[in-house]
Amino acid sequence: MFVSSDIDLAQILSEVLEEVRLSVDRDIIGADLLYSLLSAPWLYSLLRVYECLEQHSRNVPNPCLPHASRLCQELMSSLRGLPAPSSEAQELYALLKKPHMQELLSAHDSVAQRDYAPVLPAVPNEMSDNEEAVRIVCLVKNKQPLKCCGEGKPSHWNSLRRFTMEKLALARQFGSEDQSPLPSPGDLSSIPVRNLGSLSRYQSIGSCNLCCQTTNFSGGGLNQSSPAVCDSVMLVDDEHYKCSPVYPRSWCSPGCALQSQTAPCSPIFQRHRSVDATRSTHPALRFTKQQSLDELRSTVCTVANSMDTSTSDARDLRKKMVAVTEKMTDNMEDNAQALSLLVEVVDKLQDLIIANKSPDLSRTSRAHQRFQNWPGQHIAPSKKSSRSTPNVSSFSSSSSSLSSSSPSCNVDSPNGATIKKDPKTGNIFIARVIHGGLADRSGLLLPGDRLLEVNGQKVSGMPPEQVINILVQSEGNILLKVIPNSPQPINNQATLYVRAMVDYSPLQDPAIPCPDVGMAFSKGDLLEIVDQRDNRWWQARKLYSASMSYGLIPSTNQFRHKQRELWWSQPYQAHTCIRPCTPPALTSTHIQQLELFKVLVAIRILLSLPSLQPDLITLKKLESELSILMDSSCPQTITELIKSLDAILSADDLGEVEFMDEMRCTETDEEDFEFVSEEGENGEHMQGLYIGMNSQLLSHSVFRMEIDSLFESAGFRHSLRVWRRKAYSKQNPSCYSCSINSCHNILANLYEDVVHFQPHIDDPPRLIVLIGSSGVGVNELRRRLIKINPNTYQGPVSHTTRPQHLGEKNGREYHFVTKEVFAFLVVNHKFFEYGEHNGHMYGTSFDSVKDVVDSGKICVIDLEPHCINSVRTKKLKPYIIFVRPPSPESMRQTRKDPRFLANSYIKRYFQDKDFEEIVEASRAMEAKYRQFFDCVIVNKDLQDSCMDLFTAIQHAQEEPQWIPSSWFAPDGS
Numbered sequence: 014m015f016v017s018s019d020i021d022l023a024q025i026l027s028e029v030l031e032e033v034r035l036s037v038d039r040d041i042i043g044a045d046l047l048y049s050l051l052s053a054p055w056l057y058s059l060l061r062v063y064e065c066l067e068q069h070s071r072n073v074p075n076p077c078l079p080h081a082s083r084l085c086q087e088l089m090s091s092l093r094g095l096p097a098p099s100s101e102a103q104e105l106y107a108l109l110k111k112p113h114m115q116e117l118l119s120a121h122d123s124v125a126q127r128d129y130a131p132v133l134p135a136v137p138n139e140m141s142d143n144e145e146a147v148r149i150v151c152l153v154k155n156k157q158p159l160k161c162c163g164e165g166k167p168s169h170w171n172s173l174r175r176f177t178m179e180k181l182a183l184a185r186q187f188g189s190e191d192q193s194p195l196p197s198p199g200d201l202s203s204i205p206v207r208n209l210g211s212l213s214r215y216q217s218i219g220s221c222n223l224c225c226q227t228t229n230f231s232g233g234g235l236n237q238s239s240p241a242v243c244d245s246v247m248l249v250d251d252e253h254y255k256c257s258p259v260y261p262r263s264w265c266s267p268g269c270a271l272q273s274q275t276a277p278c279s280p281i282f283q284r285h286r287s288v289d290a291t292r293s294t295h296p297a298l299r300f301t302k303q304q305s306l307d308e309l310r311s312t313v314c315t316v317a318n319s320m321d322t323s324t325s326d327a328r329d330l331r332k333k334m335v336a337v338t339e340k341m342t343d344n345m346e347d348n349a350q351a352l353s354l355l356v357e358v359v360d361k362l363q364d365l366i367i368a369n370k371s372p373d374l375s376r377t378s379r380a381h382q383r384f385q386n387w388p389g390q391h392i393a394p395s396k397k398s399s400r401s402t403p404n405v406s407s408f409s410s411s412s413s414s415l416s417s418s419s420p421s422c423n424v425d426s427p428n429g430a431t432i433k434k435d436p437k438t439g440n441i442f443i444a445r446v447i448h449g450g451l452a453d454r455s456g457l458l459l460p461g462d463r464l465l466e467v468n469g470q471k472v473s474g475m476p477p478e479q480v481i482n483i484l485v486q487s488e489g490n491i492l493l494k495v496i497p498n499s500p501q502p503i504n505n506q507a508t509l510y511v512r513a514m515v516d517y518s519p520l521q522d523p524a525i526p527c528p529d530v531g532m533a534f535s536k537g538d539l540l541e542i543v544d545q546r547d548n549r550w551w552q553a554r555k556l557y558s559a560s561m562s563y564g565l566i567p568s569t570n571q572f573r574h575k576q577r578e579l580w581w582s583q584p585y586q587a588h589t590c591i592r593p594c595t596p597p598a599l600t601s602t603h604i605q606q607l608e609l610f611k612v613l614v615a616i617r618i619l620l621s622l623p624s625l626q627p628d629l630i631t632l633k634k635l636e637s638e639l640s641i642l643m644d645s646s647c648p649q650t651i652t653e654l655i656k657s658l659d660a661i662l663s664a665d666d667l668g669e670v671e672f673m674d675e676m677r678c679t680e681t682d683e684e685d686f687e688f689v690s691e692e693g694e695n696g697e698h699m700q701g702l703y704i705g706m707n708s709q710l711l712s713h714s715v716f717r718m719e720i721d722s723l724f725e726s727a728g729f730r731h732s733l734r735v736w737r738r739k740a741y742s743k744q745n746p747s748c749y750s751c752s753i754n755s756c757h758n759i760l761a762n763l764y765e766d767v768v769h770f771q772p773h774i775d776d777p778p779r780l781i782v783l784i785g786s787s788g789v790g791v792n793e794l795r796r797r798l799i800k801i802n803p804n805t806y807q808g809p810v811s812h813t814t815r816p817q818h819l820g821e822k823n824g825r826e827y828h829f830v831t832k833e834v835f836a837f838l839v840v841n842h843k844f845f846e847y848g849e850h851n852g853h854m855y856g857t858s859f860d861s862v863k864d865v866v867d868s869g870k871i872c873v874i875d876l877e878p879h880c881i882n883s884v885r886t887k888k889l890k891p892y893i894i895f896v897r898p899p900s901p902e903s904m905r906q907t908r909k910d911p912r913f914l915a916n917s918y919i920k921r922y923f924q925d926k927d928f929e930e931i932v933e934a935s936r937a938m939e940a941k942y943r944q945f946f947d948c949v950i951v952n953k954d955l956q957d958s959c960m961d962l963f964t965a966i967q968h969a970q971e972e973p974q975w976i977p978s979s980w981f982a983p984d985g986s
């Protein structure tokens with residue numbers, strides 16, 4: 014499709030051509046020559062380029078007012094000059110004088126005066142004469158001016174430097190800016206170093222009106238090195254779940270380019286497309302003395318600095334690259350040596366990257382070959398025989414030409430297309446075009462195109478493997494004859510940003526059409542979904558990831574489909590561990606049952622403790638009465654729990670006994686305990702919910718299980734929680750591992766839509782939620798945070814049914830309510846967390862959080878992770894910080910100070926097993942819930958952790974964050 018313009022030059026040209034053709038018919042001398050000149054494809058292409066550029070210059074946004082500040086100054090001086098200014102004039106003057114107005118205008122001017130025209134890159138120096146057409150495609154893609162030769166053109170190194178800088182800048186900025194159809198840094202990173210000169214800046218492919226017209230180009234005058242479209246096509250048997258790379262990728266094969274050739278006039282509008290799979294045809298880079306040696310140094314240093322230095326090999330490489338800079342002098346010869354060294358480095362780097370892919374790779378030959386082609390040597394056009402066969406190994410081999418400027422580039426990313434066979438007709442089709450790959454960028458292969466021939470060989474009816482084989486065995490140019498799919502499906506869906514809620518590995522997914530084009534992701538990863546046209550497989554890439562290439566991910570439909578399959582394939586299991594995620598409503602019957610149950614547990618424990626020598630007969634009688642009472646009205650679970658209680662009590666469990674002894678010697682009396690648990694070490698009020706440790710009854714595993722069941726959202730203290738973990742390990746492991754959330758996970762979403770949210774100064778502060786395994790220091794951090802800055806941070810005031818103590822004030826320490834009121838609040842879902850301690854109910858309500866937020870303070874709470882969903886609401890917009898423990902060894906060092914451990918309510922030092930347990934519990938918690946975490950703090954040194962917490966909270970309130978888009982939905986909660 015042509016670019017519409019007032020003067021359609023191509024149209025004029027075709028009219029002129031028609032005239033000339035008539036002259037040819039009339040045998041006018043010279044008309045022949047003129048005709049052939051005018052019908053040259055490059056002329057058409059040039060005209061199109063011209064028109065594109067024309068259109069661009071017409072559409073460049075021009076500010077109406079480039080100097081608003083100046084106008085303001087002028088206006089102000091005019092106002093000042095007024096002999097008797099009216100009140101309006103005075104008001105206007107005062108308004109204009111305001112600093113923020115001045116700043117606003119100055120900001121406006123900066124934007125208005127800035128030149129947003131693209132920086133157009135240089136064309137590669139070495140291009141043969143017949144490369145104009147594709148070069149033109151590149152030019153248009155990059156909006157490059159037609160001036161490509163002559164003095165003063167940027168050197169390759171200059172381009173490389175600029176390219177590298179931009180790539181790094183892009184990587185750094187990425188995510189901090191609005192993510193509107195973003196360039197694919199993967200595109201940048203897949204550019205061969207020799208072609209960098211032509212790609213100094215990425216331009217949206219969508220802006221190219223010419224790409225889709227390339228199939229109209231005629232003649233064999235297409236080049237073999239189109240930098241912007243250089244890549245490979247991976248042809249894959251989509252349907253049969255097989256895939257195979259068939260020819261090198263762009264930076265694998267510098268000369269590789271997808272081309273279109275003369276389209277024969279055919280009734281079915283056949284389109285020939287040819288893929289040039291040759292390699293090593295890259296033109297000689299004439300590294301003459303650099304215009305600026307600093308430029309050269311900075312190029313190499315930038316590349317070196319951007320390298321991942323996690324491995325010793327990479328570190329060595331980096332050192333070598335830095336050494337390169339030292340070798341650079343004004344002397345041309347040295348300069349060439351430096352560059353040779355760099356070539357070596359580049360080769361090594363490539364070897365490293367492709368080591369896993371191609372162990373049989375001949376490094377030396379490649380290095381040798383490349384070495385020959387570097388500075389000071391003229392590169393002879395590669396002979397056909399010397400070109401590698403584009404088979405699988407050459408695919409890897411050729412990837413050795415990876416640019417040293419893109420160490421993070423993932424060589425494994427298949428940027429191409431896949432094929433499939435229609436089982437009914439036997440026709441071979443292009444199944445999928447991977448976003449950002451060669452086919453996509455060139456626009457020459459599109460999904461649904463029917464593949465007729467490969468190198469003149471008809472492929473219809475062939476098994477896809479055979480087609481792949483033909484391609485694999487082809488040498489040099491591969492000519493594909495395709496019938497374009499018409500009409501082309503249009504991807505009119507906007508880019509979608511999501512957070513992955515599960516882990517996914519394509520290699521373990523038998524359903525994926527081609528695992529090689531699949532993209533693995535983990536819980537919490539941010540994904541940019543660019544193509545949702547396929548109902549089952551979307552195309553996406555990971556944000557903030559080293560690999561910027563796109564790949565297939567399961568669509569939500571596909572995920573649901575899999576869930577259904579899984580559901581039906583599994584035998585029915587009616588186990589009790591499937592419980593609702595939201596806490597059950599607590600009725601007065603529940604409370605009554607619970608009280609009964611507690612007494613029953615108490616009796617059974619007393620019965621099991623011979624040292625207490627209880628009145629056995631009385632107790633047994635009481636127990637049986639209670640059992641009957643419980644059995645008649647209790648839920649099934651309670652009856653089962655009683656049975657397991659018996660089992661546990663009868664078991665000779667040393668660990669348990671040890672624990673009980675320990676508790677006996679460390680516990681304080683009830684009143685002390687309660688007082689301390691509510692008042693912090695420094696006397697300040699401790700918010701939250703604690704279950705007493707003073708009674709062996711309460712600490713018993715069965716009781717805890719019941720508490721969990723009924724009050725699963727309750728918060729617990731360190732020691733009880735540690736102990737609870739111990740108790741859990743004694744339960745039926747299958748049931749335990751299939752707790753609420755794991756069961757619930759089956760029904761979980763695959764992705765959560767997110768938006769980039771920039772908090773506004775007028776927004777209410779976000780709720781800060783601290784999460785961590787018991788004993789990691791969540792309470793300590795929260796307490797310190799509030800203590801250090803009570804005017805900024807505050808915890809919510811909880812509700813309780815316990816009587817008010819002397820000196821306590823309703824609404825300050827607690828909201829004191831009756832049991833009925835509490836039950837009413839529970840039933841009406843007013844609490845996001847509630848539980849029972851010592852016969853009294855405690856709960857933290859949404860309203861109490863709102864009170865803190867309304868007071869302008871930042872509300873900080875600690876929460877059990879399974880309650881996360883209850884606070885993830887539009888109103889609270891929680892920022893969830895996970896407190897992770899350091900290593901057990903490190904905790905041994907930092908937690909040995911008695912000041913920390915000898916506090917009044919734990920009353921014992923940490924033991925080694927506690928550290929192990931904390932780390933283990935933390936790992937499990939993180940594995941399960943990390944998709945919800947906005948930030949992770951490792952609580953090693955308390956001071957540092959506090960600082961980290963401050964910084965994180967500040968970040969939460971000021972910096973842009975990815976948050977669920979439902980928080981913006983009008984009906985979101």
Ligand SMILES: Nc1ncnc2c1ncn2[C@@H]1O[C@H](COP(=O)(O)OP(=O)(O)OP(=O)(O)O)[C@@H](O)[C@H]1O
Nearest residue numbers: 730731787788789790791792793907913953954955
């Ligand atoms: N970084 C640290 N260095 C030294 N001691 C610490 C550190 N963090 C926490 N502590 C100490 O460890 C003990 C447990 O901390 P804290 O009570 O905050 O744990 P928790 O995660 O809230 O667990 P629980 O909720 O079970 O109480 C406290 O005595 C606390 O002072």
